Amino acid sequence: MIFSWRQKRANRRNGGGKNGNSDGGIDLELSIPTHFRCPVSLDIMKDPVTLSTGITYDRDSIEKWIEAGNQTCPVTNQVLRSFDLIPNHSIRKMIQDWCVEKRPYGVERIPTPRIPITPYEVTEISKKLEAAAERKDGKKCQELVGKIKDLARESERNKKCIVENGIGFVIASSFESFAADSVEKNEEVLKDLLSALTWVNPLGIEGQSKIGSSTSLFCIALFLNGEDLSSRQHSVTVLRELLSHSSDKKFADGLMEIDSVFESLFKIVKVPICPAATKASLMVIYHMLQSRRSEKLALKLVELGMVDLILEMLVEGEKSTSEKALGVLESICNWKVGREKACENALTMPILVKKILRVSELATEFAVSTLWKLCKEVDDESPVIEALQVGAFQKLLVVLQVGCGEMTKEKITELLKLMNLFRSRLDCFDSSSMGFKYIQRPY
Structure with missing residues (x-):
């Protein structure tokens, strides 16, 4: 061939x-000799492994085949008695020798693959980490966490194996244990554990309970309010993962008990560490605003200047950031003080109308909902008139034409009826155009 x-x-x-x-x-x-090629990908095998049927494949290709739910050998179509993948060292050595021989032709030697970590090895590391945490042996704990990180960096396969075999709960439990002992004394090991918690998700219910305990949350809040930029970024990332993967509002309620969190999250948005940290902070704020005690946070955010800051971000914000910022703004407008502050800013209506159909479907829903709250819940007709002046009426008609969710459709319908009462007052509208009867139904 x-x-x-x-x-x-x-x-x-x-x-x-x-x-x-x-x-x-x-x-x-x-x-290239045919037996050097993977029967699935037809590429030279980098990590040849043999199935129970005796056929050799490249590890990456056959793992994807098995993960897709297939239970047969791709070549023989035999049902696999075992899914064990046995490294074929002989074929690998032959391929490497052939690559060396063909080096003058530009062929690079395929490096010897590292042996993937096994669930048993992950379990053993977990046991050692648990024991070190019980003894409050910070040095040993850091050594094991470092080993886990190194193994995860070797390949996505290793990372997946580590996460799937419960290491997240052990790290979360260790974090809580060292935080309960002394944050000041165990600062370095706590930072290492916090760093590991950013990628071992999802933690599961038990892991969430550990990292969401009052002890752990207080420790995370300290790092969030500290000077170490890496720790601040890791802290907000862990909080985002905790609140995003949990349907229980108790973790958000727990954060509400820590006053310093409000200023810390606002600071990350106002003085960005990196785009990822900014987005994570907006997500944490959004989830906290959905909690049972969100009024306290909304009042504090308005006081800090979050509404004006979000509007400035939305002027040139990229898609993902804009979506999250609109979500926060919509949630703040659940409260009278938030609506009043939004109406005071001259950017509010132009930006909301501009972002409709320009970012994403979710962003459009947030923008429409915010517009609805400002026009319906404010005891003043000025928001409605201002929205009309910047083209909200036409934009909302387009949303109906394109299609949207039922709740958004109901809000748009109410807004259009409300705006229609004021259209005749404005010179920017021609009474003979843009009537409802010229708009096609969205079905």
């Missing part, structure tokens, strides 16, 4: 070749 592996080699002695090759080189084709 011929493999399209070509390389132009300089022919220095004949100065461009006698056969008219103007670039001074010749085309070479390499014939």
